[in-house]
Amino acid sequence: MPSIMAQLPLRDPVDENRARSADGERGRSPSPPPHDQQYTPGPPSHADADHTSIAQPRPYVPNGVAAPPPVLAEQVVDVPAKPSLDRAQDTEDSAPPPTPPAKPVPSNPASPAARRPSALPNIPSPTSPRSPRVTYGQFRQSIDSRPSTPNGRGPSRPSVDAHKRSLTLSKGHTVSVVLISSALETIAASKEAKRSAPLRESVQRALEMVKAGQGGDKPREIFEPLRLACETRNEKLMIASLDCISKLISYSFFAETSSSPHAPTSPPPSPGPNSRNSMSGSQSTLPAPSLVDLVVHTITSCHTESTPETVSLQIVKALLSLVLSPTILVHQSSLLKAVRTVYNVFLLSVDPVNQMVAQGGLTQMVNHVFARCKITASSIPQSDSTATLSVNGDSSRSSVRASVVSSPRNSVPLPAQAPSVDGSEEAGTTLVEEPSEASSSAASVAPSEAGVATEATEGTSGEHEEDGQPNGGPNGTHHQDREPSGLAASEPTKEHDDEDEPANGAPHHQLSTNDLFIKDAFLVFRALCKLTMKPLNSESERDLKSHSMRSKLLSLHLVLMILNSHMPLFVSPSAIIYSSSSHEATPFVQAANQYLCLCLSRNAVSPVPQVFEISVEIFWRVISGLRTKLKKEIEVLLHEIFIPILEMKTSTLKQKAMIVSMLQRLCQDPQALVEIYLNYDCDSEATDNIYEHLINIVSKIVTAPITHVAPKANDPASPALQPQTKHPHGNHQVPPSFSTAALSVPGNVDTSTIGNSEAQLRRQGLECLVAVLKSLVAWGTASTSTPEPPTDPTTRSQAEESRRETMTPDFSTDRLSPGGADTRGPTPELVDDPTKFESAKQKKTTLLEGIKKFNFKPKRGIQFLIEHGFIASNQPKDIARFLLETDGLNKAAIGEYLGEGDEENIAVMHAFVDMLDLSNTPFVDALRVFLQSFRLPGEAQKIDRFMLKFAERYMSGNLNTPFANADTAYVLAYSIILLNTDAHNPQVKNRMTKQGFIANNRGINDGHDLPEDLLNSIYDEIVNNEIRMKDEVDQPIVAAPGPGLAGVLANVGRDLQKEAYMAQSNNMANKTEALFRTLMRSQRRGTGSSGQYFSASHFVHVRPMFEVAWISFLAGLSGPLQDTDDLEIVELCLDGFKAAIHIVCFFDLELERNAFVSTLAKFTFLNNLGEMKTKNMDAIKTLLDVAVTEGNHLKASWREVLTCVSQLEHMQLISSGVDVPETGRKGRARKPPTEELANESRSTHITVAADMVFSLSHYLSGTAIVDFVRALCDVSWEEIQSSGLSQHPRLFSLQKLVEISYYNMNRIRLEWSNMWEILGEHFNQVCCHKNPHVGFFALDALRQLAMRFLEKEELPHFKFQKDFLRPFEYTMIHNSNPDIRDMVLQCLQQMIQARVHNLRSGWRTMFAVFSAASKAATERIANSAFEIVTRLNKNHFPSIVRHGAFADLTVCITDFCKVSKYQKISLLAIAMLRDIIPTMLECPECGFKEPNHSSMDDPMIKYWFPVLFGFYDVIMNGEDLEVRRLALDSLFSTLKTYGSTYPVDFWDTVCQELLFPMFAVLKSSQDLSRFSTQEDMSVWLSTTMIQALRNLIDLYTFYFETLERFLDGLLDLLCVCICQENDTLARIGTSCLQQLLESNVKKLSAARWERVATTFVKLFRTTTPHQLFDESLRVEIDGSSTDMQDSADSNEQAMVPAPLSPNSENPKAGARISLNERRRIFRQIIVKCVLQLLLIETTNDLLRNDEVYNTIPPEHLLRLMGVLDHSYQFARMFNEDKELRTGLWKVGFMKHLPNLLKQESSSASTLVHVLLRMYYDPRAEHQAARPQVADRLMPLGLGVLQDFNKLRLDTQAKNIAAWTPVVAEILQGFVRFDDKAFTRYLPAIYPLATDLLSREMAPEIREGLRDYFVRVGYVQGIAERP
Helix, strand or coil: CCCHHHHCCCCCCCHHHCCCCCCCHHHHCCCCCCHHHHCCCCCCCHHHCCEEECCCCCCCCCCCCCCCCCHHHEEECCCCCCHHHHHHHHHCCCCCCCCCCCCCCCCCCCCCCCCCCCCCCCCCCCCCCCCHHHHHHHHHHHHCCCCCCCCCCCCCCHHHHCCCCEEECCCCCEEEHHHHHHHHHHHHCCHHHHHCHHHHHHHHHHHHHHHCCCCCCCHHHHHHHHHHHHHCCCHHHHHHHHHHHHHHHHCCCCCCCCCCCCCCCCCCCCCCCCCCCCCCCCCCCCCCCCHHHHHHHHHHHCCCCCCCHHHHHHHHHHHHHHHHCCCCCCCHHHHHHHHHHHHHHHHHCCCHHHHHHHHHHHHHHHHHHHHCCCCCHHHCCHHHCCCCCCCCCCHHHHHHHCCCCCCCHHHCCCCCCCCCCCHHHHHHHCCCCCCCCCCCCCCCCCCCCHHHHHHHHHHHHHHHCECCCCCCCCCCCECHHHCCCHHHHCCHHHHHHHHHCCCCCCCCCCCCHHHHHHHHHHHHHHHHHHHHCCCCCHHHHHCCCCHHHHHHHHHHHHHHHHHHHCHHHHHCCCCEEECCCCCCEEEHHHHHHHHHHHHHHHHCCCCCHHHHHHHHHHHHHHHHHHCCCCHHHHHHHHHHHHHHHHHCCCCCHHHHHHHHHHHHHHHCCHHHHHHHHHHHHCCCCCCCCHHHHHHHHHHHHHHCCCCCCCCCCCCCCCHHHHHHHCCCCCCCCCCCCCCHHHCCCCCCCCHHHCCCCHHHHHHHHHHHHHHHHHHHHHHHCCCCCCCCCCHHHHHHHHHHHCCCCCCCCCCCHHHCCCCCHHHCCCCCCCCCCHHHHHHHHHHHHHHHHHHHHHHHCHHHHHHHHHHCCCCCCCCHHHHHHHHHHCCCCCHHHHHHHHHCCCHHHHHHHHHHHHHCCCCCCCHHHHHHHHHHCCCCCCCHHHHHHHHHHHHHHHHHHCCCCCCCCHHHHHHHHHHHHHHHHHHHCCCCCCCCCHHHHHHHCCCCECCECCCHHHHHHHHHHHHHCCCCCCCCCCCCCCCCCCCHHHHHHHCCCCCHHHHHHHHHHHHHHHHHHHHHHHHHHHHHHCCCCCCCCCCCCCHHHHHHHHHHHHHHHHHHHHHHHHHCCCHHHHHHHHHHHHHHHHHHHHCCCHHHHHHHHHHHHHCCCCCCHHHCCHHHHHHHHHHHHHHHHHHHHCHHHHHHHHHHHHHHHHHHHHHCCCCCCCCCCCCCCCCCCCHHHHHHHCCHHHHHHHHHHHHCHHHCCHHHHHHHHHHHHHHHHHHHHHHCCCCCCCCHHHHHHHHHHHHCCCCCHHHHHHHHHHHHHHHHHHHCCCCHHHHHHHHHHHHHHHHHHHCCCCCCCCCHHHHHHHHHHHHHHHCCCHHHHHHHHHHHHHHHHHHHHHCCCHHHHHHHHHHHHHCCCCHHHHHHHHHHHHHHHHHCHHHHHHCCCHHHHHHHHHHHHCCCCCHHHHHHHHHHHHHHHHHHHHCHHHCCCCCCCCCCCCHHHHHHHHHHHHHHHHHHHCCCHHHHHHHHHHHHHHHHHHHHHCCHHHHHHHHHHHHHHHHHHHHCHHHHHHCCCHHHHHHHHHHHHHHHHHHHHHHHHHCHHHHHHHHHHHHHHHHHHHCECCHHHHHHHHHHHHHHHHHCHHHCCHHHHHHHHHHHHHHHHHCCCHHHHCHHHHCCCCCCCCCHHHHHHHCCCCCCCCECCCHHHCCCCCCCCCHHHHHHHHHHHHHHHHHHHHHHHHHHHHHHCHHHHHHCCHHHHHHHHHHHHHHHHHHHHHHHCHHHHHHHHHCCCCCCCCCCHHHHHHHHHHHHHHHHHHHHCCCHHHHHCHHHHHHHHHHHHHHHHHHHHHCCCCCCHHHHHHHHHHHHHHHHHHHCCCHHHHHHHHHHHHHHHHHHCCCCCCHHHHHHHHHHHHHHHHHHCCCCCC
8 A cells, every 4th residue: 555644745753843943953964963973981972872763654665665764763862961860870770760762852942932833844865874873863953952961071062052041950950041931931921921810920930030040949930830821721822831841851850859858669649649530630639749740730731622733732742852851750640641642632633744743752652661661681581582573683674674773672871881781682672673653554534523532542541540460450440549650760869769778678579760660661551452442333444534543553553563662571571560559570471461462352353454454463573572471362362363364254355465474474484383383283272273274274275266256346355455545645634544564564564465366365375385384494404413402493594484585575584583593492491302292292183083073972082082091080070170171172062961861971960060160159150151161952851950950059159149949049040041042042032021030930939039139130131141152152144135136225335245254253352352361360360371382492393393284285385386377476386395395305204205296296297298388397497406405315206306307308309309209198199399498498407407316316325326226217117118119219217327327336335236236127127128229228338337337346255246247147038139139248248358357256147148148049149159158268267267257157168068959069068168177277276286275265166066067967957968978978087087186075075966966866756847858858867867877886986995985875876776667777776786786896894785785675675565465456446457557568668767655655454546546556566576576686696796795794695585585485475375366367457367486486596596505605604604594495495395396287387497497406405415414304305306206307307306316325325425
């Protein structure tokens, strides 16, 4: 709003004496005298003191910058030096008489006649530079001529020299006689003097005294004619008299020295002690009122409603001189009288000049009253230093604003030797904000009834005299007799005498001058607050010129000015108000608190924009300066008024804008913001989460959809628009306007520019959100290292916060968090512990959840609250206390819960009512208290229970009642409830009358009537004041317009929105006042303190603050970003995003980080180029900036950032015209970006920022680089996938991966390994991509990186190179493209050529690559790889060995050996593997020539084993038979050749790891998996394995001494080989066993023979077919039995290892077996029979070998005989069981009748042969065993002969043929018995031999028989021996 008055050439209000000096000093006022001349080392002179600012209108300057104020705005505090003062100051400097900032002084005596002040003063050019000090100096010189001070230190002024005569005052000062005499002469010459004898006489007397040079010590004599002249009401006399009074005041003429005989201990009374309006009352009641009071009374009495303007001006001038006088101190009632009079001049004057003078004078007076209060050095404790009242370093702001800076505190004169009160304070006091004043958006004010204003001010003037305590009686109950006046205080000597009395020993506090000053300040403040509370009628609200409106605006302005300029007084603990009666001490802030709060609650809901605006401004001062003192009050105001107004639909845009602009300032102060969170959101006592709520509201404002409605010509919704119809000049009735725009309040917003549209409001809200985020950044992220001292957050915050303040361009950084947190330590009582607040917040959240549950389902809520400890127990008292004391509980829910009929609920209800204090309370009030604590339920039974309990409780607490018993109270309570409903329910038509009510209650008092007066008063109270819930006041509904024309007409001229607002706001105000009154009462009782206020100092609070509000932030920032194209708003949003992302990154909030970064990324529109706008480019820049600044904490959000960078490059390609493949969009072509945006995308900013994302990656932390690389890999893969098989795939990110690998290659190995783990995996993927262009690029990139990486030295035993090169191996294995594979080999070849000397662990990966190449499908690849390997083996063998890659080399060569397709390569590889051995033995690196090796470096394991294993591998896995054969030969020839050099333990390894495992296939079918077909396996078994077995036996024979220890293993192996179902394998096994024993027969020790015998025993047992006797096998099973033999024969086709199952596997008796199972068993039986026969043959062959027979010990021979005998007996038993054999034949066991003839005969044959040989063996041990042999031989021989005799020639020829040789041998053996034995056995043998003769026999039997009978002949003596 352009300021009307500001454009007038205004002048300081006090300057009515302006420009009257005869010397014409007006002309030289702009050039000040040099001030340094005025400074002397003595007591302070006038120019020496600090300055106090007064409010002054500022000229309007078009560009909106505050223009320099007029000259008179600034004043130097003058302290007249007086001897008595000097003494006083020497004595005590604690309370020197305060000095006013300035005083308007009468015109120079040289120009006695005061002119009518119609001409406006000159105003210096706004551009002329002036310092504040100088300006006031000029002003003084131009309006005042002062005598030099007696000590000569003050400069004498020429105008004073003109006086020839002077009057000496009692204190040594002189005053010009002309000054007084001219006025007295004027009075004496007037008609009034002639008419009035007293006047005439007093004038005469005074004139005589003056002319005689006397009267200086009799001021009352001189004053009397002036007083009487004023009472004449003659304008001329009044002017002359007042002018003279004011001049005398400025010369301290009325400062009485000894008017009081002693210094009073408390201030003396003021005039008019008993009169209600003592300000205007007569002073005659006091015998000797103080002269000061008399002067005040005289001056103020001059003003009435009809006082001429000229007189009014003189009144203001005189009062201003008096109040500002440094020597004449005005206190309390007189002071208030003076203030009220000037106030009334302002209200009643119609002259705008007078109004301005009065307003300015009032401002100065109020300012002075506060400024003279002295606060001690500790007055601004650190914990209380306020957030917006800066306490240091703010002077820059004042100079920027070119406005006055006052120094209210230091205006108190100090002794010369004492420094200012406190250094820091001095700095601080200069900073007190400039006061408000009345210029700017001038509200047109029209005169209204003068009486209203007078009444208003006089009403309050009475209240001014109230006792200093905050809770004085209503309407100004006076304690005039106790109120101090200025009399004693104005006497400096007395004052100090007074103060010198020891206060500590006195029974009560001795009031010092400063105490009086503080009390004065409080009284003025209280009076002003009360003035602000005067209600406005609807007419006044509309008329800004009405008295009541102007009064309200002025008083509000003064309150604001006081808060702006004098906040230190409020927060100072030394500012104490002492009660005159009880001497009770009340802190200033506590006393002022209630008035200030009520002032706000009344005015902050005002629909008048100007009132609302100042109220908001006042509230801001309260938050910024008093939040530590008024914690609870601020909560109430926010929760009940300001937040609801923001949320109301009926409040105007202007109102919302003003509140939001206040919030903006709050948000720019990090400490205030954090403290709001700590003190309200984390405090379970606070009903609302203020911080969270505010952020949510602001976010809603920002995101609210704009309703596009064309504004009406006169839109009532924007009241701020109305006053703009004023005219800048021409109307002299326009008073100075009141608007905060006129205030020089830093950070204040020009309200004329806000709230004009919804868009503006949204913009403001957005700025607010961004400010919050920046404050959180400043507070939370700046003090990481040392969270305790909170200096960082604020100092760091300053520059950031104010950088882009569009609404407040002059919001300088040093006020961001004034005084900064560095002036505020942690709260002294409690440490600022974040965990404590977090748990408190958690507790509050749980409590709110419990309250919510209770309000929904009370019982469930109570249960929840008990479980979580909010209710101590389930005792009724605990529950009741919670229900009574907890805010937020729904009264209806409480009523529902208490009204339930359960015993528990009734008990709780009784406890609840018992807790209500109803004692000594009127009945209706008690009922009101009762019914307001819950909502009465509707059921009659429930109400009945409540009323019964209420009556009982009331009666117990109120003994003196007219009620006979509780029944009376019960019935009456019911009756009142009915009356309440009847009187106030709109649906009731016929309301109850008073008589009806009385009639209803007849006889209820135990049969008698209640007193009618009581019932009458109850009826009246209920009808006039409905009983209703405090917090559920019904919202009055404004009638909505009815339908049709009638409705339209009815609403013409109505502002429905305003009406609705008024209705709501009145309720808000009433509710708030009620809450305040409750609060004040509790504070006064000391029951409820305002609660501990927590000062913030810890940065961690920002985390929970952000967590609770992040969704609102995100919504608030993304909404406008999406909806608007306004670049300023976009920039704001993006700033907000930056700040938010900084916070989420700093505190590692994953969910929030993802949300903000992904939202910002979406706003880049890079995936929708056609829709892109400039704002999207800004989003890109922001995202890139975020990437660069927050990289260390982005974690998974790097993905979004890098995707955008990739898309950005894509956009650049498209805009450059490059043909980029489009995939993923189903062929739809995308719109290209506009030319302008295309160019922007290539701008330096974007290009450099995008590049920095990668080039600065080496600054990222170890964990961050891993996240970065992972994200870049993901983006790269997406790019590549999106390109498909294009010839020009997108490889931007892949290229960047290569770049960042370069940048980060110098990282520590640990970090690099983590990086490469991801990079390597990505290269694996990319190199194997189906698009060969991608693969080629990736391989080449990998090669370049590898070349670079291989330059770095690698220490032994590390494997970085190996890991780095692994992608080459992966590619070779997984990419089947021969070109790619070829490229891999080329890359490695190049690396070998260039970096072979740097290769360490890399060799291993290289050989792995070549191994993989050997398996390639194309011969070219395999050949190339083999050539490289050959070269490496030839040229770099020592290097390979040195770096531990020998094993890898052998594995690689082995893999080439196993190549099936290219036999040539395989054969060459086998040769290479063989040739490695001599090279290896010769190579010094292998260390075979060094004698000693540690176990770690055993060369056998390190070098020999890999080579031998290579051979083994080829034998086992080689596909080519020839290669396998060569490998087998090579292995065994190598072992034979070099085995002699092997240590035994290495042989152990060779046997266990290489030799025996070759035959593992025989033991386990799992080993068969390596054969692709059965045929392959059969070939391998029949060729390679058989040869291997033979070679193994050969090797054992060759190195038997060494390998003897492994004989057990070999025998086990042979056992396994023999016990196979495949008889080929079994035969080879037996043959090898035979070969082993025969070859090593001489080398076997006895122990070994035992092992051999055991092996045979085991073999015989394993192969015995016991299952032949299993009856279950002979049971008939349905099914064919014919094909069994065929299937058995099929086994002969292919050689398959099938170990025999042990005999324990026989089926359980009686178990049914299937046909297939039986066939399997039959097959195995046959195999066992065959194997048994094979074993018998082997044993036979071995034992017929003389060498074996001669070596084997007899006991082991006998063991062998035992198993053979068992075999023979088994076969014989089977053969003899005809039925068994037939049964088996029948079930298909064999095609013919089964028999074991061969087994029986061959085992018997072997037994007979060996036993006979043993029997005749001459060796002693054999001879010793002969009895055992004979025991076994004889039964066997006899049995065989018996069986043979039974054989039938016709049917058993086969058997006869089989047994014939056995029988022959038996006979031959018997023949050889010695005679003794022969004779012994003859009886048994002879009959059998005889039987033989009866048969046909073979010649060998015949021969044997012949020999036998010959021997018989010899033995029996029949024949003689030849």
